[in-house]
Amino acid sequence: MVKESSVPEVVILRLPLYIRALSQMSAEGKTVISSKSLGSRLQITPAQIRKDLSYFGRFGKQGRGYTVDSLIETLTNILGLDRRWNSCVVGVGRLGKAIINYPGFVPEGFKIISAFDNDVNKIGQSVNDIKILPMNMIRSTVEKHDIKIAILAVPATSAQNVITELVDTDIKAILNYAPIAPKVPPTLILRNIDPVLSLQSMTYYLQ
Amino acid sequence: MVKESSVPEVVILRLPLYIRALSQMSAEGKTVISSKSLGSRLQITPAQIRKDLSYFGRFGKQGRGYTVDSLIETLTNILGLDRRWNSCVVGVGRLGKAIINYPGFVPEGFKIISAFDNDVNKIGQSVNDIKILPMNMIRSTVEKHDIKIAILAVPATSAQNVITELVDTDIKAILNYAPIAPKVPPTLILRNIDPVLSLQSMTYYLQ
DNA sequence: TAATGTGAAAACCTTCACAGCT
């Protein structure tokens, strides 16, 4: 059987964590760190950090550790975070508005270009200088502005339908806030943000 | 070595998903389902569902499947979702307000009882009928109202400090929205909601 | 017949432990 990629997904999920911790350390004036010190900050074993990094190359110096800034650069590059990723918000209810407005919600590099909604009263209005467009303009807008990421903030009841619409566009990744487990073709990247699931599993350990 | 619990955490994380899908199916009028049909709705293999359930008992009937409503009840009971869980929001900025206001953000059984902030201008005000209290009242309020869950929506810079404060109260679980990997004692349950990490790992697959 | 429940196998991920480099 052919493997899509040889890097485990769990490893990819940890890389942004490394970048974040390294950036803090850089801000604190550290120039070199060991896997041990990075690990203790993140509560991850040093061996795991070294193993994770080893999937991509050999970035450390034996006896010394890693150069903070160059490791940040390397990881940023691996994840493709050295480019700008245009995104859009679909669904401009309370949640959608909060997402568009929340400063630092969307980090450097992720630019929200447009917002879509089906509510006739909302269309034409602006949120944080982003004009709300009708849903039927998604396809053309996505194409025109090279939007690759959709942030989905519609009610659960319409989420699957909207996703089916999105599949038909140039959107390549969906950050889904609707509390459903949507079906997407394997070519599309999907991440779910689902605080309710987190709450509902925590209680098991509280009894 | 002693195992804390014999049920893998991944299994616990999937149970709320099962409840959700089963509830939908129940609403659709289905009374009996097989692991196959439940799995196809959630894109999980039937074997995994059967294995997961087998950690807790034998709930199915060979040749038939599972009774939807009784499985919902069983899982709800296992997770402790048949009780009410009092919670509080710490940090009433834009995000905190959105959390308090968002309908269905907090599902049945999770009741937000109080909100805390350190901003003198906010203290005394109400959001969605919940009065904002000063931080130094957390300890007593949590005790008084039997609050077990804290939803943390403070800025990243103060998150670790607030968590350290929370550790000293009767709070047993934290749903953390701050973009940090906080250190908590192993007695406290922690779940992080971190959309930024999700975005930053998605891009790896978009290149 | 149709589907569960479950040991055993396979796949996957983490940790160990140490050779090797600075």
Place this chain on the structure above:
DNA sequence: AGCTGTGAAGGTTTTCACATTA
């Protein structure tokens, strides 16, 4: 001396496959 990079070991999770039962 100190720390990386990495095969190998160990542990965990998923999948297989089938005996069993309604």
